[in-house]
Amino acid sequence: MSKFTGAVLVAGLAVSALAGGTAYAQDAAAGKKVFMRCVACHAVQPGAGVKMGPNLAGVVGRKSGSAPGFKYSAAMQKANLKWDEATLDKWLTKPTALVPGTSMAFAGLPNPAERANVIAYLKKPVP
Numbered sequence: 768m769s770k771f772t773g774a775v776l777v778a779g780l781a782v783s784a785l786a787g788g789t790a791y792a793q794d795a796a797a798g799k800k801v802f803m804r805c806v807a808c809h810a811v812q813p814g815a816g817v818k819m820g821p822n823l824a825g826v827v828g829r830k831s832g833s834a835p836g837f838k839y840s841a842a843m844q845k846a847n848l849k850w851d852e853a854t855l856d857k858w859l860t861k862p863t864a865l866v867p868g869t870s871m872a873f874a875g876l877p878n879p880a881e882r883a884n885v886i887a888y889l890k891k892p893v894p
Contacts, residue, residue: 798888801881805873811892820871826850827890831866842868855886 802811808820815822821834831848832839846866848854857865859882861875876882 793883793887795884795887795891795893798881798884798886799893801876801885802888805885811889823889824892827852827855827886840868840870842866843870852886855889856882859885 805820808818810816810818810822811824812822813824815824817834817837821837821839823834826834827850829850831846831850832843843866846869848858848866850858854865856879859876862869862871862873876885
């Protein structure tokens with residue numbers, strides 16, 4: 768086995784299947800870089816409070832519309848979603864397609880690898 772093949776196999780251990788059945792390696796450090804586009808509206812540190820959007824600390828596994836201290840749109844209050852990896856992938860692809868009427872002013876991330884990396888970062892924000 769070549770070093771390249773071995774590296775691919777090791778990377779495969781960190782792969783997560785997302786919506787559509789396609790798998791992408793998740794890289795939280797790369798996700799942090801992509802998430803820098805989101806920091807004007809979202810914090811990810813516990814206790815940091817809300818900004819224009821809810822604090823995303825602990826978002827993976829949380830029920831939609833439930834972060835304390837944030838006033839959600841009626842659409843998000845009624846959405847009844849669980850923020851698992853597949854749902855986050857759909858949300859990050861195009862928020863308005865998943866929750867029509869959301870107040871989220873974000874067009875989405877078309878790149879599936881970037882979405883996978885952001886989800887990895889949200890699961891465990893790296894310093």
